[in-house]
Amino acid sequence: MKLYKVALAPNPTKVMLYIAEREQLGTQMGIEQITVNTVKGHQRQPEHLARNPFGTLPALELDDGSFIVESLAIIHYLEDKFPENSIIRGTAEEKGHARDIERIVDLRISGPMGGLGHATKSPLGLPPDPERARQLSASMQAPLDYLEALLSDGRSLLLGETASIADCTLQASLQFLRFVETDAFGERPLLRAWDQRYRERPAAQTVLKW
Numbered sequence: 556m557k558l559y560k561v562a563l564a565p566n567p568t569k570v571m572l573y574i575a576e577r578e579q580l581g582t583q584m585g586i587e588q589i590t591v592n593t594v595k596g597h598q599r600q601p602e603h604l605a606r607n608p609f610g611t612l613p614a615l616e617l618d619d620g621s622f623i624v625e626s627l628a629i630i631h632y633l634e635d636k637f638p639e640n641s642i643i644r645g646t647a648e649e650k651g652h653a654r655d656i657e658r659i660v661d662l663r664i665s666g667p668m669g670g671l672g673h674a675t676k677s678p679l680g681l682p683p684d685p686e687r688a689r690q691l692s693a694s695m696q697a698p699l700d701y702l703e704a705l706l707s708d709g710r711s712l713l714l715g716e717t718a719s720i721a722d723c724t725l726q727a728s729l730q731f732l733r734f735v736e737t738d739a740f741g742e743r744p745l746l747r748a749w750d751q752r753y754r755e756r757p758a759a760q761t762v763l764k765w
């Protein structure tokens with residue numbers, strides 16, 4: 556299998572963190588990781604559009620030559636393909652909560668964080684848009700409070716003591732915000748402590764560059 560990715564971009568980084576977490580749990584997936592240079596616009600060139608008609612990253616090329624082009628679908632595929640020591644485990648209720656928190660993080664926080672980064676200091680050269688940045692920041696306050704409340708029971712990671720897709724998703728977007736020197740957490744000490752803890756994990760250290 557081949558993972559087409561680019562460092563720093565949140566959606567590929569989420570998958571890279573997930574793969575690194577699985578490797579730490581002993582699963583070697585044997586996925587070759589290939590960088591597509593988005594600063595040079597290579598994601599919109601015919602070679603990449605043949606992999607993913609939407610011109611985005613990540614894209615996973617399966618051994619049969621087909622592609623999966625949505626980051627969460629790639630993770631779910633890898634969970635099914637390598638079920639031993641998979642990350643989404645437990646009872647139906649535990650899995651339900653894990654998927655719920657992943658969706659809350661991705662849809663209500665990570666998506667807006669990406670927009671906030673581009674509206675503030677886009678690495679792709681988009682013009683700053685302070686009003687959009689303000690709106691995105693406002694939309695994140697309630698979901699960030701939700702995560703801060705989750706962490707108040709003393710858990711070390713978003714779902715407890717083991718890494719989850721939600722952790723990978725949130726950290727991938729935070730790295731992007733760090734790069735553009737933008738803060739989204741505000742006065743939330745538990746989320747800040749989570750950030751510190753997550754970045755010290757061996758999986759994070761192999762993937763995160765900023």
Ligand SMILES: N[C@@H](CCC(=O)N[C@@H](CS)C(=O)NCC(=O)O)C(=O)O
Pocket residue numbers: 564565566567593598610611612613624625626627
């Ligand atoms: N829903 C897709 C979104 C993929 C996406 O938008 N990727 C961004 C990087 S985080 C990208 O490729 N941007 C380059 C572009 O749109 O030209 C997923 O979760 O994989």
